[in-house]
Amino acid sequence: MASGRGRVLSMLQAMERVSCRCPAHGSGGAVRHTTATPPSTDYAFEMACSNIRYGPGVTQEVGMDFNNMGAKKVCVMTDSNLVKLSPVKATIESLHKHGVNFELYDGVRVEPTNESFEDAIRFARSQPFDAFLAVGGGSVMDTAKAANLYLCNPEAEFLDYVNPPIGKGKPILGKVKPLIAVPTTSGTGSETTGVAIFDYLPLHAKTGIANRELRPTLGLVDPLHALAMPERVACYSGFDVLCHALESYTAIPYNQRSPRPDNPIHRPAYQGSNPISDVWAEATLRIMAKYFRRSVYDAGDVEARSQIHMASAFAGIGFGNAGVHLCHGMSYPIAGMVRSHQPADYSAQHAIIPHGLSVVMTSPAVFRFTAPLCPERHLRAAELLGADVTGKSAAQAGEVLAEVLLDFMQFMKVENGLSALGYKSEDIPALVRGTVPQHRVTKLAPRPQSEDDLAKMFEDSLTVY
Known part of the structure; x- marks a missing residue:
C-alpha cells in the first residue's frame, strides 16, 4: 500500500514538472512534500462543479x-x-x-x-x-x-x-x-x-x-x-471569461497555498492552479483565440456565440476550483468606487462599471508583474491565444502576454484605461485600500505584492494604449 501511495505521489509530481518548470509551478525535480515532515502548505486539491x-x-x-x-x-x-x-x-x-x-x-x-x-x-x-x-x-x-x-x-x-x-x-x-x-x-x-x-x-x-x-x-x-447579448455585453463578459482562464492558469499551485486546512471543510473553494483546472483553462484559451473577436461584432454568428457560451462554463469549472488573483482582486474597488460611468448596451439606471470591464482594465499591468515568477505559464497562455512565442525569453513573457491582451482590447474598442472610467492618480490610494482586503484572491497570485506594487499597477492602468 505504501509503495502504491508513493507511485501516486511520484506521478503527480511528474505531471507538475511536465506542466511547467518555472519557479512558481515546478519543483525542479525536488520532492516538496514528504510524510516525514508535514508541510504547512496544502497537499491536496478538490474538484467540485455543478x-x-x-x-x-x-x-x-x-x-x-x-x-x-x-x-x-x-x-x-x-x-x-x-x-x-x-x-x-x-x-x-x-x-x-x-x-x-x-x-x-x-x-x-x-x-x-x-x-x-x-x-x-x-x-x-x-x-x-x-x-x-x-x-x-x-x-x-x-x-x-x-x-x-x-x-x-x-x-x-x-x-x-x-x-x-x-x-x-x-x-x-x-x-x-x-x-x-x-x-x-x-x-x-x-x-x-x-x-x-x-x-x-x-x-x-x-x-x-x-x-x-x-x-x-x-x-x-x-x-x-x-x-440576444448586445455588443458591449458580449465584449465585457467575454473579457471576464478570458481573465478567468488566465488567472486560474497562472495562480499559485495548490500545493504551495497556505495554510494547510486542519479539516477538509476548511479547504477553500479557490485552491490554486492544479492539473485538472489547467485542462479547462487551456481549453478556454483556445476557444477565445478562435471565436472571441467574431462573437462580439456579429450577434448572428451562431457558431462563435455558442462557443464563447461554452467557454464561459469551461472557465468557470477551472477558476471555480483554482481561483483567480490580481485582475479580479483589483477589479473590486474599481467597480465599487464607480462615480458616473454608464456603458452602452446596459439598461442599469445607476452608474456601473461592468465586471468584465473592471477586470480587464489592469490585466496588462498584472501579467507584466506576475510573469517573472512563472514565465513559462505566461508564454504558454500567450501561445494558446495565438501569439508566436518562438524565441521569446522568460524575461519577455509578461510583455508578450500583455501585448496579446492589448490587441484584444483595442480590437474590441475597450475604454482606454481607468482614466476613461473616471479615475485619476489621486484615486489610487483608495483603490489600493480597496484591494488589500481581497486577500482571498490576491494571495493566489504567483508573486506576492506590496501596497506600492498595487499602486504601480493601478498607475500603469490609467491609460493602456
Whole structure:
C-alpha cells in the first residue's frame, strides 16, 4: 500500500514538472512534500462543479427538471430587463407547460449590492420555496445563490458567510435548496461555481461569499440565449471569461497555498492552479483565440456565440476550483468606487462599471508583474491565444502576454484605461485600500505584492494604449 501511495505521489509530481518548470509551478525535480515532515502548505486539491447540460433549446427542459426533483414551489429570479426578453419567456413557458408552481422575482440589481441581496433574501423567506431558478447573467445567479443560502440558514446574520476580513467567513453546514441556473451572458461562469459577488456599500468595495455549497445543482447552458447579448455585453463578459482562464492558469499551485486546512471543510473553494483546472483553462484559451473577436461584432454568428457560451462554463469549472488573483482582486474597488460611468448596451439606471470591464482594465499591468515568477505559464497562455512565442525569453513573457491582451482590447474598442472610467492618480490610494482586503484572491497570485506594487499597477492602468 505504501509503495502504491508513493507511485501516486511520484506521478503527480511528474505531471507538475511536465506542466511547467518555472519557479512558481515546478519543483525542479525536488520532492516538496514528504510524510516525514508535514508541510504547512496544502497537499491536496478538490474538484467540485455543478452538473452542466449544454445544447440549443435545452431551456425547454427546465420544467421537467423541477418535476423530476419533486419541487412544490420554485422561486424564479431574474432582472427587470430580462423579464421582457426571450430567455425568461422560454423558461416561463416550460414551467407552465409542465405544471410547475412558481413565483417570479424580477428585482435583481445589475452588479448587486448587500442591500439588493438582502431584498432578494426577504422575498425568498416570504414563501415556502423548496427550489430556485436563476435566469440571467452573473448578477442574477449570484443573487439566487445568496437568497437560497440565507433562506436555509434563517438564524444567520448577513456577514456570517461573507468572505473575511469584511465578513466572518463561517463554513456552511446546512444544506441549501436545489438551484437551476440558466445563464444568458457568456462571462461569469456562475452556473458552475460556489461564489456570489456583490458590492458592500459601507466600504464601496466588492466582496462575496465563496463556498462549494452555493454551487447550482444544474446549469442549463443554452447557446440560443447568447444570441440576444448586445455588443458591449458580449465584449465585457467575454473579457471576464478570458481573465478567468488566465488567472486560474497562472495562480499559485495548490500545493504551495497556505495554510494547510486542519479539516477538509476548511479547504477553500479557490485552491490554486492544479492539473485538472489547467485542462479547462487551456481549453478556454483556445476557444477565445478562435471565436472571441467574431462573437462580439456579429450577434448572428451562431457558431462563435455558442462557443464563447461554452467557454464561459469551461472557465468557470477551472477558476471555480483554482481561483483567480490580481485582475479580479483589483477589479473590486474599481467597480465599487464607480462615480458616473454608464456603458452602452446596459439598461442599469445607476452608474456601473461592468465586471468584465473592471477586470480587464489592469490585466496588462498584472501579467507584466506576475510573469517573472512563472514565465513559462505566461508564454504558454500567450501561445494558446495565438501569439508566436518562438524565441521569446522568460524575461519577455509578461510583455508578450500583455501585448496579446492589448490587441484584444483595442480590437474590441475597450475604454482606454481607468482614466476613461473616471479615475485619476489621486484615486489610487483608495483603490489600493480597496484591494488589500481581497486577500482571498490576491494571495493566489504567483508573486506576492506590496501596497506600492498595487499602486504601480493601478498607475500603469490609467491609460493602456
